[in-house]
Structures are given as C-alpha cells and as structure tokens.
Amino acid sequence: MGVVTPPKTPKQDRSRATRQRLLEAAVACLAEHGWAGSTVSVVAERAGVSRGAAQHHFPTREDLFTAAVEYVAEQRSFALRALDRSDRRHVVSALVGLYTGPLFRAALHLWVAAANEPQLHARVIELEAKVGRESHRIAVELLGADESVPGVRETVQGLLDMARGLGLANLLTDDAARRERVVAQWAVLLDEALR
Amino acid sequence: MGVVTPPKTPKQDRSRATRQRLLEAAVACLAEHGWAGSTVSVVAERAGVSRGAAQHHFPTREDLFTAAVEYVAEQRSFALRALDRSDRRHVVSALVGLYTGPLFRAALHLWVAAANEPQLHARVIELEAKVGRESHRIAVELLGADESVPGVRETVQGLLDMARGLGLANLLTDDAARRERVVAQWAVLLDEALR
DSSP states (O other): OOOOOOOOOHHHHHHHHHHHHHHHHHHHHHHHHTTTTOOHHHHHHHHTOOHHHHHHHOSSHHHHHHHHHHHHHHHHHHHHTTOOOSOHHHHHHHHHHTTSSHHHHHHHHHHHHHTTOHHHHHHHHHHHHHHHHHHHHHHHHHHTOOTTSTTHHHHHHHHHHHHHHHHHHTSSSOOHHHHHHHHHHHHHHHHHHHO | OOOOOOOOOHHHHHHHHHHHHHHHHHHHHHHHHTTTTOOHHHHHHHHTOOHHHHHHHOSSHHHHHHHHHHHHHHHHHHHHTTOOOSOHHHHHHHHHHTTSSHHHHHHHHHHHHHTTOHHHHHHHHHHHHHHHHHHHHHHHHHHTOOTTSTTHHHHHHHHHHHHHHHHHHTSSSOOHHHHHHHHHHHHHHHHHHHO
C-alpha cells in the first residue's frame, strides 16, 4: 500500500513551478555567463520571478547555484534510465553526453569558482561527491558492469574521468567530431574490458 | 657545422632570468588565486620584479598568462622525454601527472575565464591547440604507440582526456589514492589495446 500524499494546493503548485524555473534559469545563466556574471537578481529576471520571491526560495547565491546544479544533474541522470542498453557505443555516448552540455559547463564554473571562494568550497565538494556517486551508479547500471570483478570499478571510474575530460575539451570549441571518434574507439575497448 | 651563437651579454642574461621568474610566478599565482586574483602587479611583486619591468616583458595581462602557461607546459613536456618507457603504468602515471599539478590548475583557470572573456578567448583556443598537440606527441612517443594502426590515435586521445578529467577531479580535494587505482587499471587496458 502506497503512502497517500495529500493533494497539492494551487499555491504549492505555483511555488514548486517557480522553484523549478529558478533552478533551470540558474544553470543556463552559469553556463553562459560564468560565476562572476551569475547572481540571484540576474537569475530571477531570467526566470521572470521577483527578486524577493527568488530570495524566499534561495536565501543566498550559494544556495541557488548548488541547488540548481544538483537538480539538473538529477534530471539528466533520471532521463538516462530509459536508455537502450544493448548498444555499448550508444551507452558510452550518452554517458559522455552528461558532461558536454550546459549542465557540465555550469558545474565547471561552480567547481572552479569554489577553488577560490571559501563560502562555496565545502558545499561544492559535497555536491561533487553526490553527483559523482550518482553518475557512477548510473554508469554501472547502463554498462551492466559487475563491480565484484577486480578492476571493473576502476574501468568505469576511468571512463567517467574521460567523459569529464571530453567535457573540458568542449568548453571553448566544438569538439563533437573528435569526441565521437574517441567514444567509438573506447566503446570497443570497454567491450573487451568488461567481457 | 653548427651555427655559432654570439655569447650573451650579462644584460641579456638578466632579462631572460627576469622573464622566467615572471612566467613561473604567473603560473603559481593563477593556480593559487584564479583568474580574478591574478594581475600583472600581483605577479611582478611575487617575482620580485618592478611593475614597469614586468610590463616591458608582457604589455598585457593576457600576454603574461598565456605565455606563462605555454612556457611551463613546454618545460613539463620536455622533462618527460627522459622518462623510462619500459613500465607502462609508470608512463601513464607520468602523463596523468601533467594534469594534476599547479600547471593544470593554472591552465584550468585560464580556460574557464576564456569562456567569458572575449580578449582571452581566441588566444586560449590557440594555446590549448598547441599544448594539446605537444601532449599528444609526447604520449605517442612514451607509449610507443603506432598511429598508423586504426584506432590507436583515438586510444591515446581518450587516455589524455581521462588524464584531464582526473586533473579536474583533483581540483577541490586530494584525489591521489583513487587516481592511482584508475591509472593502474587503465595502464592494463592500454597494454591490451596497444599490443
């Protein structure tokens, strides 16, 4: 028997929708303008929300941007669950795709800012660990990897590190053509490694 | 018969030494304080050079920091030439090492700043291409990889992308223990892939 959730009031629905708009606008803003150009005001305006309403949901700039990267990362991971797992190249390409869009660009700006901003540092370390664990879990599931076999855990970790590196290589130029060739080759190598 | 270089005057030697001190101080400053905290004045002070002398060598902030990353990257690549190539794990570890020290941290700050600073953008793209080509060349040489074999080029590229991803994972926390395990496993995969 499931837990019965009380029906949401229109006010709760509106509040939830506002929150989501803010989170999505925050990731887009960070990806486009970097940390220096991303404030609660800029995001509120982009989301069509008053500054007061934005601050009600997210009292500080750090609250807003860490919550935004976490939320969008969850959405992206969740979307991967429906993926067809029969084609390994397709799976590797989708995993690498987690690191080549606006989400990774936003996360990268946040990571790098955290290196020099004490008020971000601890929160981003926590966020990185959480998002990293979830990406690893999804990768193991999609690749059908058996982590009880020695080396398999590190094979999957290395693949996700490679995906992160490919994301970095895509920051200033469109690296899609080279990336597809690397993905194709490493999908073959992974097939052998995970057999 | 070699070309005879005229002997350097003490003044030229001093100028060259000043330039090197500035370049090394610039990389250290960028690695520690990020782009926002790195100016020609801060670097001049760190190097013990007057601001005027620093600007004589590097008229703009962009000149100084792109030259610094290029210089230190060249030094690091050059140092790898003497490496013992018989142990693949040792070679992979050394290549990954190119991406986990202050040089990579400095380069990362410059890459990310370039995403939002038009006056840096084109210069960092050029720098990235140059440093990337050199890292690839060194990797091929150290791994004894035969790029005429289909797939080998992409295998080496993927390894360097992984190294870049491992560098990123080391930005906020000390990731050395996990990194060593990934390097050990991927050295094994490379052995099979390059055989």
